[in-house]
Amino acid sequence: MKVNFVDLKAQYKTIKPEVDQAIAAVVESCAFVNSRSFEADFSAYIGAEHCVGCGNGTDALFMAMQSLGLGKGDEVITAANTFIATAEGIGWTGATPVFVDCDPVTYNIDPTKIEAAITDRTKAIVPVHLYGQPADMDAILEIAKKHDLVVIEDAAQAHGATYKGTKTGNFGKAACFSFYPGKNLGAYGDADAIITDDQELATRMRKLSDHGSNVKYQHDFEGINSRMDGIQGAVLSVKLKHLDKWSDRRIEVAARYSEGLKDVCVTPVTVDGVRHVFHLYVIQVNNRDELMKHLQEQDIASGIHYPVPLPATPAYTGLGYKSDQFPVAYGIADKIVSLPMHGDLTDEDVDLVIAEVKKVVK
Ligand SMILES: *Cc1c(COP(=O)(O)O)cnc(C)c1O
Numbered sequence: 001m002k003v004n005f006v007d008l009k010a011q012y013k014t015i016k017p018e019v020d021q022a023i024a025a026v027v028e029s030c031a032f033v034n035s036r037s038f039e040a041d042f043s044a045y046i047g048a049e050h051c052v053g054c055g056n057g058t059d060a061l062f063m064a065m066q067s068l069g070l071g072k073g074d075e076v077i078t079a080a081n082t083f084i085a086t087a088e089g090i091g092w093t094g095a096t097p098v099f100v101d102c103d104p105v106t107y108n109i110d111p112t113k114i115e116a117a118i119t120d121r122t123k124a125i126v127p128v129h130l131y132g133q134p135a136d137m138d139a140i141l142e143i144a145k146k147h148d149l150v151v152i153e154d155a156a157q158a159h160g161a162t163y164k165g166t167k168t169g170n171f172g173k174a175a176c177f178s179f180y181p182g183k184n185l186g187a188y189g190d191a192d193a194i195i196t197d198d199q200e201l202a203t204r205m206r207k208l209s210d211h212g213s214n215v216k217y218q219h220d221f222e223g224i225n226s227r228m229d230g231i232q233g234a235v236l237s238v239k240l241k242h243l244d245k246w247s248d249r250r251i252e253v254a255a256r257y258s259e260g261l262k263d264v265c266v267t268p269v270t271v272d273g274v275r276h277v278f279h280l281y282v283i284q285v286n287n288r289d290e291l292m293k294h295l296q297e298q299d300i301a302s303g304i305h306y307p308v309p310l311p312a313t314p315a316y317t318g319l320g321y322k323s324d325q326f327p328v329a330y331g332i333a334d335k336i337v338s339l340p341m342h343g344d345l346t347d348e349d350v351d352l353v354i355a356e357v358k359k360v361v362k
Contacts, residue, residue: 045160160185210227253350
């Protein structure tokens with residue numbers, strides 16, 4: 001690849017001595033299933049009281065919702081245009097995901113369409129800070145308060161993003177961050193952290209992640225096994241120190257793309273008062289297939305996030321939604337394309353991508 005979508009090799013080269021040493025220390029100590037040190041680092045970074053490390057972001061969403069008492073008969077509102085993990089987390093508690101259309105400018109859940117989806121079974125809203133831009137939290141929290149709903153943030157794409165000066169992860173009762181390798185803060189395998197200020201909830205989630213137990217062989221309830229590995233915690237503590245610098249570079253890259261592409265296609269809009277950390281840089285074009293084919297021929301990676309809105313995905317067609325309920329999400333699904341985005345892109349890489357996009361998008 002001339003320009004990679006994410007470049008974990010390039011990133012590793014910049015932190016190799018630190019990461020190698022951190023991994024070796026875990027191997028020496030044989031503390032293979034313990035991420036307490038990273039949990040302390042990450043809760044301090046977010047500015048929240050508690051952090052529970054776990055196996056992956058999908059488990060995290062499930063564990064947060066299950067620990068908040070959500071289950072069969074409950075409805076949980078989320079965005080129609082998110083990754084399936086958000087809805088899986090809801091579904092695995094026994095609750096039903098209820099999809100709401102997105103805003104045409106930010107691609108985040110449209111708060112003006114949330115109230116119409118609320119029924120007497122609705123218990124929670126799961127906003128997703130999609131592509132790295134915080135959702136409209138003031139509006140969402142106001143609706144949640146009015147209808148007595150709990151808010152759980154899906155912050156899997158928004159490590160270090162801020163909304164009116166506060167980091168994502170501080171708005172909901174709990175917030176789930178994914179450390180899948182390709183995320184803005186990525187482990188060397190699967191990992192996740194749940195953030196909360198609620199001590200009791202943190203204890204319940206930690207027990208759930210460890211066989212319903214916080215004292216060896218005393219199982220208060222049936223849990224699962226979804227803990228964070230020591231090696232992942234060690235890698236993440238090293239990488240966390242670099243995260244803000246990498247986010248700054250993502251923001252610079254996004255600005256360079258937008259300057260170069262503003263007259264050719266729909267470029268991302270960052271709303272006032274937020275720090276958008278550009279997990280993904282998503283444009284809209286009318287000839288997406290042609291553009292992606294051309295980029296591939298030039299050895300430039302691209303992607304689609306996401307090609308099929310969740311209500312139209314086989315896993316959820318049984319819920320019986322109609323496409324006209326989601327005019328925005330369905331309308332953009334054939335137009336959106338994600339360009340290479342990571343903290344090690346050079347200006348030359350970005351300029352090359354811009355030049356190639358311009359050759360086929362008019
Ligand atoms: C990555 C991601 C998750 C969690 O994914 P895992 O791979 O299970 O860590 C959840 N929601 C969104 C929006 C994501 O992008």
